[in-house]
Amino acid sequence: MSGGWDALPLLEELLEGIETSYPDWYLPTAIQEEAIPLILGGGDVLAAAETGSGKTAAFSLPILQLVVEHYRDISEKKQAEKTKKAQAGLEATVPFSLSLVDRDSAMSIASGGLCCQTRLEKKWSGVRCTSGVTEGSHYFEVTCEDEGIVRVGVSSSVSRLELGKDSGSFGYGGTAMKVNKNKFEKFGKPYSKGDVVGCFFSVNRGKVGVGWTVNGEDLGGEVFNVEVPEADMGAGIFPTCAMKNAQCTFNFGKADFKFKPPEGYGKFCNCEKIDNPKKAGEDAEGAEGGAAGKSGGNGPLAIVLEPTRDLAEQTYNTFVGLAQNLKTPAVTSALLVGGVSPKPTLELLKQNKVDVLVGSSVIIHDFIKQKKVNPARCKFFVLDEADQLCEKDNVDKVKGIFDKIPSKTNDLQVCFFSATLHSDPVKKLVAEICNKPTWVDLKGKEAVPDTVHHCVVRVDPSFNFGDLVLTKGGLKGQSIRDFVKTDAVHRKYGKMEEVVEWEEMDEKDKMSEKLKAGKPIALIRLIEQLEMEQVLVFCRTNLDCDNLEKFLNAAGGGDKYGAYTCCVLAGMRSMQDRRRNLENFKAGNCRILIATDVAARGIDIGGLPYVVNMTLPEQSENYIHRIGRVGRAEKMGLAISLVAKQGVKEKVWWCQNKKKPPQFDRRLFEEGGNCRWNDEGRQLHDVEKRLGGLKVTELVLPELKLPQEIEDILKGGGFGAMAGSDASNPELALHLEQLAGDVKDLGVLEFNLQTNWLRGMRREQGGEGGEEVLADMKLTAHASTGFAG
Numbered sequence: 001m002s003g004g005w006d007a008l009p010l011l012e013e014l015l016e017g018i019e020t021s022y023p024d025w026y027l028p029t030a031i032q033e034e035a036i037p038l039i040l041g042g043g044d045v046l047a048a049a050e051t052g053s054g055k056t057a058a059f060s061l062p063i064l065q066l067v068v069e070h071y072r073d074i075s076e077k078k079q080a081e082k083t084k085k086a087q088a089g090l091e092a093t094v095p096f097s098l099s100l101v102d103r104d105s106a107m108s109i110a111s112g113g114l115c116c117q118t119r120l121e122k123k124w125s126g127v128r129c130t131s132g133v134t135e136g137s138h139y140f141e142v143t144c145e146d147e148g149i150v151r152v153g154v155s156s157s158v159s160r161l162e163l164g165k166d167s168g169s170f171g172y173g174g175t176a177m178k179v180n181k182n183k184f185e186k187f188g189k190p191y192s193k194g195d196v197v198g199c200f201f202s203v204n205r206g207k208v209g210v211g212w213t214v215n216g217e218d219l220g221g222e223v224f225n226v227e228v229p230e231a232d233m234g235a236g237i238f239p240t241c242a243m244k245n246a247q248c249t250f251n252f253g254k255a256d257f258k259f260k261p262p263e264g265y266g267k268f269c270n271c272e273k274i275d276n277p278k279k280a281g282e283d284a285e286g287a288e289g290g291a292a293g294k295s296g297g298n299g300p301l302a303i304v305l306e307p308t309r310d311l312a313e314q315t316y317n318t319f320v321g322l323a324q325n326l327k328t329p330a331v332t333s334a335l336l337v338g339g340v341s342p343k344p345t346l347e348l349l350k351q352n353k354v355d356v357l358v359g360s361s362v363i364i365h366d367f368i369k370q371k372k373v374n375p376a377r378c379k380f381f382v383l384d385e386a387d388q389l390c391e392k393d394n395v396d397k398v399k400g401i402f403d404k405i406p407s408k409t410n411d412l413q414v415c416f417f418s419a420t421l422h423s424d425p426v427k428k429l430v431a432e433i434c435n436k437p438t439w440v441d442l443k444g445k446e447a448v449p450d451t452v453h454h455c456v457v458r459v460d461p462s463f464n465f466g467d468l469v470l471t472k473g474g475l476k477g478q479s480i481r482d483f484v485k486t487d488a489v490h491r492k493y494g495k496m497e498e499v500v501e502w503e504e505m506d507e508k509d510k511m512s513e514k515l516k517a518g519k520p521i522a523l524i525r526l527i528e529q530l531e532m533e534q535v536l537v538f539c540r541t542n543l544d545c546d547n548l549e550k551f552l553n554a555a556g557g558g559d560k561y562g563a564y565t566c567c568v569l570a571g572m573r574s575m576q577d578r579r580r581n582l583e584n585f586k587a588g589n590c591r592i593l594i595a596t597d598v599a600a601r602g603i604d605i606g607g608l609p610y611v612v613n614m615t616l617p618e619q620s621e622n623y624i625h626r627i628g629r630v631g632r633a634e635k636m637g638l639a640i641s642l643v644a645k646q647g648v649k650e651k652v653w654w655c656q657n658k659k660k661p662p663q664f665d666r667r668l669f670e671e672g673g674n675c676r677w678n679d680e681g682r683q684l685h686d687v688e689k690r691l692g693g694l695k696v697t698e699l700v701l702p703e704l705k706l707p708q709e710i711e712d713i714l715k716g717g718g719f720g721a722m723a724g725s726d727a728s729n730p731e732l733a734l735h736l737e738q739l740a741g742d743v744k745d746l747g748v749l750e751f752n753l754q755t756n757w758l759r760g761m762r763r764e765q766g767g768e769g770g771e772e773v774l775a776d777m778k779l780t781a782h783a784s785t786g787f788a789g
């Protein structure tokens, strides 16, 4: 049982996006419940679930969230960095402490700003005080708290932190050496852990004098007294230390000194200070991040591949719909498919505004090759309808794209989605591009929704189709056969030059041709008998689609009120045509959508009741995808396949070389031509095997005898209605009856409450006029609850 959308770890804005764009998605589907947390958790995911089970949202929701989280992460890191730097800037200006910015990065400063430490053994790390002087005589102390080498002294604000290297820098180290201008001289005595080094110094009109004490012992007064060139003086002279693997604590005089300063030198903290000019730098990156929180290179963060342009467009629309309420940051999706100008997307890509790029594998591959899409930043790679993407022509493109993504550095997450993921090519690609993927297999091999009923109608070509007349449409009363147009594979009904007369054909060819002519007629009988409001019809080839369209138009196409209005969704049509046709069909302006496998895979047409296969698909996987256009989102669907009567075969075009039909060679493929006998028996066997049994119904023209369970559904809610909404369902009917009683009781209760309250009011006010209101209320109650108060 679903825990609801709230049980999924999705952002509030995405839940709002669902509510706004898809108000009828009351609960997540099973694949959404399984896949969303997995994808959000990171790692590669392979998800197989039945057609129409909501797989698109199962990957688009988590991908959108991961994109948002990626940007928020960057934003947060920048914010933290900024805060750290701001903090550092603040503390860097606290007077008489060790600067958090004027220091080497290996030098850490403890809170309080007086204790410093470095663990580098081979390299000097230094730090200067936040305050300095340009005048006067001053004293400070440094206590050594650790083994390691310490060098204590003063330096100008422009000197290097490695004390003693410049002319304005003076140091005395634990190895008993003093240093200025990088000149080391033996001096004083060694000091180390536990010793207190005092530094007394004077600055007077560009002259700097420096001397040291160890544990209170003066080592000889100002042992340096030198003129410092103005350019090396910077802003002034600052207490400084440099160390290797050591720790020490400064005392600028705020606490009592351990040893008295030499005569004439005051507490450094009492000086007329100048501030260390080195402040926390501006955070250029942080400024760029801004409210949108977007940065980190160009190119899309997610690439979603689809096998066809129509599907890519559909998935792109889902991304846009679900991302509606994402504002901080907003997530931009873009589409890149053939047949649609790429300009707007390329412009967005140029401006580095594309977060999710959805497109067909071929086109995205081309644009990557042309360097117009940069996959360098891609972190999420989704293969929808993955089994089709693994087919011969596609798989090289997919691999080509994958190879260009720096998968290791980007920690790339790869997701495969499809109704059928068990083929060898899929397994091979998974092994090549996935890293220990998690499987979500909700249906195993038979990823078919329970809401789809299957039915095979045997077409007997020996039936005299010429006797059938149309009962509807503009040609009502006329024989149908005159309008049937076949693919001319037998030359009888086509407009080919070498017409072969019917009498010249052998029996096998005649049967095949009659079968071809019989199937569109059977389709019309089905549409009429089942009173199909809408149906999606699959044909083998573009040519078959064209011919069926012509036949249906002749039989009664026309506008949306025509008996057999139809439009085509096939690969040979332009993108604009396909889009318009699909929209027309979805809007209910046309009854029959004729499609090829390539065009209709994954297409989502809400509540579609019927699919008819004019011929079975070559691969049984495609049967799953075809029939998956119905029975979506828990709606009932019926899939009917027109299959020849046993023993009869249909000759079909077999175009391996992609020649256009007029150039087709009608000889069989084995003889060097472009034809072959379609093996429907084998195809049916494959489908039956995949589904675990199919109901075969013999076609009896003009009446079709439908299986009882289909008749039952037709008498109940019908196909296209929600599963379980069948009014003949006695349990449901009982439940509705009980509910109706409760609703009625509630209405009575509310009515009584309100009338009593009104009567009370009336009595209080000494009462005129209340009766009218009561009468009014009674009317309202009648209207809303259907009973008298």
Ligand SMILES: Nc1ncnc2c1ncn2[C@@H]1O[C@H](COP(=O)(O)OP(=O)(O)OP(=O)(O)O)[C@@H](O)[C@H]1O
Pocket (backbone or CB within 6 Å): 022, 024, 025, 026, 027, 028, 029, 032, 049, 050, 051, 052, 053, 054, 055, 056, 057, 418, 419, 601, 602, 603, 604, 605, 606, 628, 629, 632, 633
């Ligand atoms: N949680 C949900 N509740 C109700 N309907 C949903 C839900 N999620 C998705 N849908 C709807 O279900 C239908 C099928 O969704 P989708 O196209 O994502 O299916 P699919 O599993 O990708 O199918 P296919 O394998 O055919 O491509 C769509 O109309 C979609 O709007």
